[in-house]
Amino acid sequence: MSAAQMAIKTILTLPDPVLRKTAKPVERVDADLRRLMDDMLLTMYDAPGIGLAAPQIGVLRRLIVMDPAKDDEPKTPLVMVNPEILDRSDEMRTHEEGCLSIPDFTAEIERPAKTRVAYIDREGKKQEAEFEGIWSTLVQHEIDHLNGVLFIDYLSRLKRDMVVRKFTKQKRAGAL
Numbered sequence: 737m738s739a740a741q742m743a744i745k746t747i748l749t750l751p752d753p754v755l756r757k758t759a760k761p762v763e764r765v766d767a768d769l770r771r772l773m774d775d776m777l778l779t780m781y782d783a784p785g786i787g788l789a790a791p792q793i794g795v796l797r798r799l800i801v802m803d804p805a806k807d808d809e810p811k812t813p814l815v816m817v818n819p820e821i822l823d824r825s826d827e828m829r830t831h832e833e834g835c836l837s838i839p840d841f842t843a844e845i846e847r848p849a850k851t852r853v854a855y856i857d858r859e860g861k862k863q864e865a866e867f868e869g870i871w872s873t874l875v876q877h878e879i880d881h882l883n884g885v886l887f888i889d890y891l892s893r894l895k896r897d898m899v900v901r902k903f904t905k906q907k908r909a910g911a912l
């Protein structure tokens with residue numbers, strides 16, 4: 737597909753209510769869905785970010801794209817349709833997370849260090865894979881988006897409310 741046919745989508749930000757909805761399963765992997773995957777990857781790289789879930793661009797479908805490669809590293813895009821966490825390790829890892837829907841805010845979040853995930857790939861084939869390190873954090877963060885969960889939900893209520901209030905005020909002031 738030529739770059740001209742691809743489109744950078746608008747990323748919804750806090751406190752957009754769509755970010756709190758549960759996404760529906762994708763029924764089939766077809767040309768339209770692959771176009772959506774390409775648009776999501778383009779939008780993610782453009783932002784720039786390392787992960788994006790379909791609800792973040794207002795599409796309530798279970799689809800995520802990820803690539804934690806650094807700027808000077810070769811790209812390693814991974815697309816998952818209907819991802820499902822099968823298993824999580826007891827061992828935890830902490831990572832300073834951010835989110836394209838919560839710009840300019842990061843926080844240290846603890847999540848299982850290893851995650852086993854079943855998903856459907858770009859070709860429509862069933863896959864199963866185990867992730868660790870940044871990939872484990874990333875896949876959990878993105879799957880959370882499909883269930884209306886944001887990383888700030890792992891913070892104390894006080895801290896989370898502060899973040900939400902800041903974004904609500906900014907939006908009301910027309911700053912976003």
Ligand SMILES: [Zn+2]
Nearest residue numbers: 834835836837
């Ligand atoms: Zn996010």
